[in-house]
Amino acid sequence: MIQPYFQAPEAEDAKQAPDPHAEPSVEIEAVLRESRVEEVLERLERELVGLRPVKTRIKEIAALLLVDKLRRQFGLNAGPPSLHMCFTGNPGTGKTTVALRMAEILHALGYSRKGHLVAVTRDDLVGQYIGHTAPKTREVLKRAMGGVLFIDEAYYLYKPENERDYGQEAIEILLQVMENQRDDLVVILAGYKDRMQRFFESNPGMSSRIAHHIDFPDYAEDELLAIAELMLTEMQYRLDEKAKRTLVEYIALRRQQPHFANARSIRNALDRARLRHANRLFASRKGALTREDLITIAAEDIRASRVFQNARGGKSHES
Amino acid sequence: MRLTQGTFSFLPDLSDEQIRAQIEYCLTNGWAVSLEHTDDPHPRNTYWEMYGNPMFDLKDAAGIMAELQACRKTFPRHYIKLNAFDSTRGVESLRLSFIAQRPAQEPGFMLLREESKGRTQRYTLRAYATDRPEGQRY
Numbered sequence: 001m002i003q004p005y006f007q008a009p010e011a012e013d014a015k016q017a018p019d020p021h022a023e024p025s026v027e028i029e030a031v032l033r034e035s036r037v038e039e040v041l042e043r044l045e046r047e048l049v050g051l052r053p054v055k056t057r058i059k060e061i062a063a064l065l066l067v068d069k070l071r072r073q074f075g076l077n078a079g080p081p082s083l084h085m086c087f088t089g090n091p092g093t094g095k096t097t098v099a100l101r102m103a104e105i106l107h108a109l110g111y112s113r114k115g116h117l118v119a120v121t122r123d124d125l126v127g128q129y130i131g132h133t134a135p136k137t138r139e140v141l142k143r144a145m146g147g148v149l150f151i152d153e154a155y156y157l158y159k160p161e162n163e164r165d166y167g168q169e170a171i172e173i174l175l176q177v178m179e180n181q182r183d184d185l186v187v188i189l190a191g192y193k194d195r196m197q198r199f200f201e202s203n204p205g206m207s208s209r210i211a212h213h214i215d216f217p218d219y220a221e222d223e224l225l226a227i228a229e230l231m232l233t234e235m236q237y238r239l240d241e242k243a244k245r246t247l248v249e250y251i252a253l254r255r256q257q258p259h260f261a262n263a264r265s266i267r268n269a270l271d272r273a274r275l276r277h278a279n280r281l282f283a284s285r286k287g288a289l290t291r292e293d294l295i296t297i298a299a300e301d302i303r304a305s306r307v308f309q310n311a312r313g314g315k316s317h318e319s
Numbered sequence: 320m321r322l323t324q325g326t327f328s329f330l331p332d333l334s335d336e337q338i339r340a341q342i343e344y345c346l347t348n349g350w351a352v353s354l355e356h357t358d359d360p361h362p363r364n365t366y367w368e369m370y371g372n373p374m375f376d377l378k379d380a381a382g383i384m385a386e387l388q389a390c391r392k393t394f395p396r397h398y399i400k401l402n403a404f405d406s407t408r409g410v411e412s413l414r415l416s417f418i419a420q421r422p423a424q425e426p427g428f429m430l431l432r433e434e435s436k437g438r439t440q441r442y443t444l445r446a447y448a449t450d451r452p453e454g455q456r457y
Contacts, residue, residue, distance in 0.1 A: 114378040135371070142386070146379025184381040 026070050035069075036108045037062055044101055049230065050223040054098055057214050058105065065109040080183045082211040083111065086154075086200075088193040089216025092262030095190040096152065098216075102188065103148040112186060114146035122156040125170040133166040137173045145184045154189035155199035171203060178209050219262050224251045228266050232297070237274065242299040253307050269305065276301040320427025322360050325400060326417040335384070338401070338419055342380040350403040350414055351375045352383050356394045358456040361428075361446055370394075373404060387419060396422045396457040422457035 032038055041062060044055065064081060071078070083106070087095040100117050107115020124140055127133035141149065151157070157167040178187050189196070189206075193215065200207035219227065225248060232238060239247060254265060277297050281289060323329055333341070345352050353373035357364065370390045374383055383401075390399055399420040402413050426447040433441040448456040 113381075116378050139372070139374075142374060142382030143376050143378070145377070145381040145385075181381065181385070184379070 026073050028066070028070065031066060031069060035066070035110065037066065037105065040101070040105050040108050044105075047230070048094060048097065048101075049226045050219050051094060051098070051216065054094075054214055054216060057212060058098075058102070061212070062105060062109060065106075065111050069110065080111070082182055082209070084178055084182075084187045084210045085189070085212040085214060086196065086210045087188060087190040087214050087216060088196045090192065090218055090262060092264030092266075093216035093218060094263060095216055096150070099148065099150045099188050099190065102186075106148065106186060112147055116144075116147035117150055118144040118147065119150040119152060121152050122167065125151070125157065125174075126166050128166075130166075133169045134173060137170045141173070141177050141185070144187075145181070148186045148188060150188045150190065153191045155191050155195040158199055158202055160202060171206065175205055175209060221248070221251050221255065224255075224263070224266055227263050228270060231267060231270055235270075235274075237270075237277075237295050237297055239297050240299070243297050243302055246299040246302045250302055250305060250307055253311050257307065257310075269302075269307075272305065273297050273301045276304055320425055322398065322418065322421060322425055324360070324362065324418060326415055328418060332421070333417070333419070338387070339380045339384055341415070341417070342383050342401070345403040345415060346377060346380065348403075348405070348414070349407075350405050352377070353402050353404065354383075354386060354390050354399060354419075355402060356390060356397045356399045358394075358397050358422075358453065359446065359449055360398050361444065361449075367398075367400065370399070373402075375406075391420055398422065424457060 041059065044058065048055070061083065068078065068081065085102070087099065089095055096119065099119075103112065103115050103117040106112040118140065120140055125133070125137045127136045157171055159165040159167055174187065177185070187210075189210065191199070225244075228247060228251075229239070250269065251266070254260060254269065259265075274297070280298070280301065281293060286293070327333060342352055351373045354370040355367035356370055357367035370393075371386060374386070377383065387399070387401070397420070398418060400416055401419045403415040405412065405414045428444045428446050431443045431445055433443065435441050
């Protein structure tokens with residue numbers, strides 16, 4: 001059972017004492033019901049495994065926006081809060097997925113007007129010759145207005161080794177819009193932690209304009225298993241008992257190998273397991289396949305992975 | 320003389336709030352909005368100067384409003400019009416076009432008469448403002 005995210009301790013008192021001289025009050029429940037925020041947060045909780053610090057921060061932001069909404073009803077105005085964010089974390093920790101969800105949450109809370117996400121990388125912002133960058137960046141910014149601009153691998157914008165790189169120009173335009181049109185769009189930067197840190201060191205203006213630096217932790221083994229099961233349910237497959245145990249083993253081995261990309265590696269492993277599953281069914285030439293055959297991934301489908309062979313053959317193999 | 324070209328031209332000038340609402344309407348219909356400006360508003364001058372590219376794939380009016388403000392700042396005494404282009408196959412033309420800025424003084428047009436063959440009378444229009452060179456009108 002999912003607990004409500006926002007407790008309203010005053011609500012009970014208000015019900016007990018219908019005092020005509022009482023101060024005008026607003027019902028937090030009513031505002032909650034009106035915005036679909038609880039529904040969105042519940043989905044976040046249900047569909048994203050782990051990511052405790054990320055979820056905590058998102059709830060905090062949601063609470064702030066909601067309270068701001070209530071404050072406005074009393075004529076209290078603190079101006080729109082700055083919601084530019086930076087997501088750091090290893091590959092496959094769910095940065096893009098959360099960014100997409102963020103757009104939805106901000107829309108539900110009435111902070112962003114349209115709630116769409118424009119995902120870009122360096123290529124979409126930086127031009128190839130003099131005078132090409134500014135219009136290109138502006139166009140992207142215009143497209144993102146009313147929603148969220150997600151800049152993946154943002155550190156590529158700044159290339160210190162090339163003095164005449166046009167990335168700096170894009171950064172300056174970005175900063176200007178982030179400052180002046182704060183209520184029109186939310187910028188989310190994402191990338192690996194160490195490289196983002198270096199990026200911010202060389203662009204202190206960018207770092208100070210971002211209010212929320214959120215770090216995405218790596219997944220634990222049981223979380224990866226939960227993710228795998230979630231993915232399989234989405235694809236309408238399931239694991240039998242033995243396959244599940246094999247997958248646990250697989251995850252433990254795969255984590256120790258180089259180029260491990262968290263949830264993305266799991267997705268790839270499942271895609272390959274599906275491939276082998278299909279091939280096994282095809283090769284068996286069994287007359288009538290049941291629904292059960294078609295949805296069940298067996299242990300051997302996972303066991304055939306290169307990860308296990310490498311583990312058996314010692315550590316001489318790479319990848 | 321007040322220039323009457325495009326939609327809404329017999330109404331009082333639209334406020335920024337109203338312009339924004341019109342842009343929102345265009346965007347919900349999937350039309351691409353573009354800006355044009357000129358200081359030669361002759362009725363036969365159909366193609367004004369483009370200000371930037373037409374803005375495709377926008378979701379919100381904020382971007383276009385910012386562009387409109389920038390255009391007003393660059394050309395404070397020009398006519399500026401806002402066009403909405405419908406790219407649907409088979410339509411592929413403007414759906415809406417209205418003036419979003421006009422100069423404070425609009426001297427209007429002069430009617431020129433010309434005698435031609437066989438005492439035929441020919442008429443033509445000339446804007447008073449075009450006496451001066453481009454950029455110094457209005």
